Amino acid sequence: EDQVTQSPEALRLQEGESSSLNCSYTVSGLRGLFWYRQDPGKGPEFLFTLYSAGEEKEKERLKATLTKKESFLHITAPKPEDSATYLCAVQAIRGRALTFGSGTRLQVQP
Amino acid sequence: GAVVSQHPSWVICKSGTSVKIECRSLDFQATTMFWYRQFPKQSLMLMATSNEGSKATYEQGVEKDKFLINHASLTLSTLTVTSAHPEDSSFYICSAQGDGELFFGEGSRLTVL
Numbered sequence: 001e002d003q004v005t006q007s008p009e010a011l012r013l014q015e016g017e018s019s020s021l022n023c024s025y026t027v028s029g030l031r032g033l034f035w036y037r038q039d040p041g042k043g044p045e046f047l048f049t050l051y052s053a054g055e056e057k058e059k060e061r062l063k064a065t066l067t068k069k070e071s072f073l074h075i076t077a078p079k080p081e082d083s084a085t086y087l088c089a090v091q092a093i094r095g096r097a098l099t100f101g102s103g104t105r106l107q108v109q110p
Numbered sequence: 111g112a113v114v115s116q117h118p119s120w121v122i123c124k125s126g127t128s129v130k131i132e133c134r135s136l137d138f139q140a141t142t143m144f145w146y147r148q149f150p151k152q153s154l155m156l157m158a159t160s161n162e163g164s165k166a167t168y169e170q171g172v173e174k175d176k177f178l179i180n181h182a183s184l185t186l187s188t189l190t191v192t193s194a195h196p197e198d199s200s201f202y203i204c205s206a207q208g209d210g211e212l213f214f215g216e217g218s219r220l221t222v223l
Contacts, residue, residue: 034211042216043114043215043216044154044203045214046212046213049211087154089154091212097159097205098156102152102153
């Protein structure tokens with residue numbers, strides 16, 4: 001059974017204070033690892049897909065990395081508008097549903 | 111990028127009534143769509159996989175007679191919550207695969223009184 005564990009559950013940062021979110025996973029053959037951002041009362045917003053160990057992707061202040069067991073979402077010099085829940089998910093086979101972690105609730109204070 | 115639209119975004123209904131939620135892929139065709147349920151401060155839990163032209167595949171513990179799924183076209187899947195009860199109140203989210211990635215709708219918040 002595919003499993004995704006995210007840590008920490010919640011994170012409070014000061015504006016400009018860089019940090020990383022962790023996503024540990026076990027999956028029977030990884031097709032892709034996904035990162036999403038979710039604001040309260042909204043659906044998940046796609047951020048990144050990583051396909052193989054060693055792969056990295058960046059978007060503005062966010063950078064996602066992948067190893068064979070975990071993924072990190074690095075947030076550099078965060079701003080208050082980065083406050084959201086960040087979800088990690090894995091897909092074992094193309095066309096199959098994602099298995100989600102419980103998310104990390106990030107709060108960035110000005 | 112690919113867009114998935116859900117309607118309605120929120121609905122309030124009386125206990126015992128049925129509610130239909132639509133999920134549309136606006137600029138791509140989706141042979142498969144997924145329906146998730148999310149409780150407050152919890153992650154998304156897969157309810158069922160909707161396949162165009164065939165019966166949906168439900169996850170263990172999800173009542174197929176309660177949550178009716180119809181995927182009549184390549185751009186539309188519907189979830190009908192039948193005889194809704196307060197415990198069915200939740201945030202329902204659909205997703206579909208387009209451009210190689212999985213995109214999500216904005217979600218539909220159901221409140222059953």
